[in-house]
Amino acid sequence: MTDPQVALFMLGIFIFIILLGFPIAFTLMAMGVGFGYFAYFDPNRMWRAYDRAVENGADWWEQTSLWIGGFFNNQIFDLFVNQTFSVMANDVLTAVPLFLFMGYIVERANIVDRLFTTLSIVARRIPGSMAVAALVTCALFATATGIVGAVVTLMGLLAFPAMLKARYDTSFASGIICAGGTL
Known part of the structure; x- marks a missing residue:
């Protein structure tokens, strides 16, 4: 999808979720993380350790834990944490x-x-x-x-x-x- 299509899709989802009755703050946060996950999705970076474990014949527990770890190895979570700390460090918001x-x-x-x-x-x-x-x-x-x-x-x-x-x-x-x- 092109950027304008993604923007219209985000707007439609936002309006739909707000009409369902969810709070705006949580809706914006969830949509930011969700669409940020889509924007920063890089399977080569995220599941590199999982692919290596599959090639070396690791057991299913290690493969499952590496796949879950790879799922949360998206840059959006790093950005989310950094932005949270930058907002918390803002003295004006006190x-x-x-x-x-x-x-x-x-x-x-x-x-x-x-x-x-x-x-x-x-x-x-x-x-x-x-x-x-x-x-x-x-x-x-x-x-x-x-x-x-x-x-x-x-x-x-x-x-x-x-x-x-x-x-x-x-x-x-x-x-x-x-x-x-x-x-």
Whole structure:
């Protein structure tokens, strides 16, 4: 198969497996190893020891173990291990669990709820004060967590019902929450 055909085949398999319900991370990893095995397949390199054992008349146990060893003697496994260690050595990725932990602490302490309530009370004389309070709260919470989904979800649970109770238009209130999530 040519490279574009392999790419289309990979895309089709990816979509099919995702529609089956498998997680995307595991699907991408399995497809990377599977298609990498296909790309780096070299039978002369992989089963050289097995072929030598067959020529010398080794017993079936040694032949079987050498064949299995040859099966896993593909370069993709070396690349997989090297890439795993290079990702683990990346110092920038240590910030991800810290951002998650900070978002969890901020959410559990109700800091965002108190901030939104305080800002909406302080700015109640300004037209659209709840929208301004929601945008400011979204901006501050987004800098604390760094996760767009967390900001939109939490502000959707906190600010959206308050805005609807204050008789804001539904599309305007949801637009404010979405705009705040992109900050």
